[in-house]
Amino acid sequence: MISAKGLVLGSATWSLLDTCPEDSPLVVQLFGSEKRYISQAMQMLLQKGFRFFDLNAGCAVRKVTKTGAGAALLREPDKLLDLAGEMVRGAGPGRVGVKLRTGWDQDSQAFLQVAHGLQELQAGWVSLHPRTARQGFSGQAQWSRLKELQESVALPVIGSGDLFTARQALDCLQQTGVQGVMFARGALAHPGIFQELKDLLCRARDEVQEQDLDSEQRLLQIKSIALEHIWLSRKYSRQPRAFFKMRTVLPKYLKGVRQARELRSRIVACRDWEELEYLVQWI
Numbered sequence: 247m248i249s250a251k252g253l254v255l256g257s258a259t260w261s262l263l264d265t266c267p268e269d270s271p272l273v274v275q276l277f278g279s280e281k282r283y284i285s286q287a288m289q290m291l292l293q294k295g296f297r298f299f300d301l302n303a304g305c306a307v308r309k310v311t312k313t314g315a316g317a318a319l320l321r322e323p324d325k326l327l328d329l330a331g332e333m334v335r336g337a338g339p340g341r342v343g344v345k346l347r348t349g350w351d352q353d354s355q356a357f358l359q360v361a362h363g364l365q366e367l368q369a370g371w372v373s374l375h376p377r378t379a380r381q382g383f384s385g386q387a388q389w390s391r392l393k394e395l396q397e398s399v400a401l402p403v404i405g406s407g408d409l410f411t412a413r414q415a416l417d418c419l420q421q422t423g424v425q426g427v428m429f430a431r432g433a434l435a436h437p438g439i440f441q442e443l444k445d446l447l448c449r450a451r452d453e454v455q456e457q458d459l460d461s462e463q464r465l466l467q468i469k470s471i472a473l474e475h476i477w478l479s480r481k482y483s484r485q486p487r488a489f490f491k492m493r494t495v496l497p498k499y500l501k502g503v504r505q506a507r508e509l510r511s512r513i514v515a516c517r518d519w520e521e522l523e524y525l526v527q528w529i
């Protein structure tokens with residue numbers, strides 16, 4: 247989460263963006279409320295080679311919301327969409343996501359409206375922490391909202407909120423149908439949680455016979471195999487032809503996958519491993 251204004255005016259430390267090729271796919275999250283800074287920061291980041299971006303509309307910390315940024319944008323859905331649209335114009339369709347809470351408070355829950363707007367703008371994904379900004383971290387994250395959102399938009403939804411164990415994350419994926427999950431406090435307490443979830447997903451894949459897989463498990467299985475396949479190809483072959491080969495293999499994995507046709511056409515047109523890995527996230 248980096249201040250767009252800070253990047254433009256030079257006060258935010260650019261070292262927050264230090265990275266290495268293994269950080270792939272990499273998404274830079276910006277926060278801000280002024281279009282000119284968002285736009286200029288995007289130009290600078292694109293020039294430096296960053297490709298995927300996120301807009302923070304979920305941070306409820308007063309220091310951020312009092313400037314109109316973070317979750318305060320949920321009070322102004324049109325402005326939020328204007329900023330996100332500016333980012334999509336810079337980065338290209340499918341390369342920008344937005345992190346949301348359900349709304350500012352109980353009486354103004356704009357997340358569905360915003361997500362539909364994002365879909366029209368050709369955003370690539372939407373992340374939701376299903377609490378209001380006023381709630382901060384109190385109460386419980388409402389996973390039912392995640393399900394509601396994933397069922398109402400074609401965009402991939404990343405679910406966040408009260409996922410403190412890998413098991414809870416797997417339950418959340420299976421119960422809500424979201425296409426990804428995000429760990430925050432759980433990862434601070436247990437940094438191995440990401441690997442644990444990967445292991446759980448692999449085990450689910452290995453243990454269950456193919457004919458017993460329900461469709462949700464099957465999608466998780468396909469995704470996990472596709473990511474492993476890419477990882478192995480990248481590790482063992484540095485030849486460009488390995489990449490082109492993978493571009494022809496992966497579309498075959500997509501039988502029965504949501505929006506397979508669109509995903510296939512994006513996979514065959516993609517330009518590098520990073521983009522390929524990114525697209526597979528949305529199986």
Ligand SMILES: Cc1cc2nc3c(=O)[nH]c(=O)nc-3n(C[C@H](O)[C@H](O)[C@H](O)COP(=O)(O)O)c2cc1C
Nearest residue numbers: 247302304345375406407408409428429430431432
């Ligand atoms: C220490 C900390 C830092 C966070 N930083 C960010 C951030 O930079 N961007 C963001 O979108 N959300 C951020 N969040 C919010 C989380 O992404 C997440 O939505 C929220 O904490 C709920 O998930 P959890 O129950 O797993 O903590 C942060 C949360 C914590 C606790």
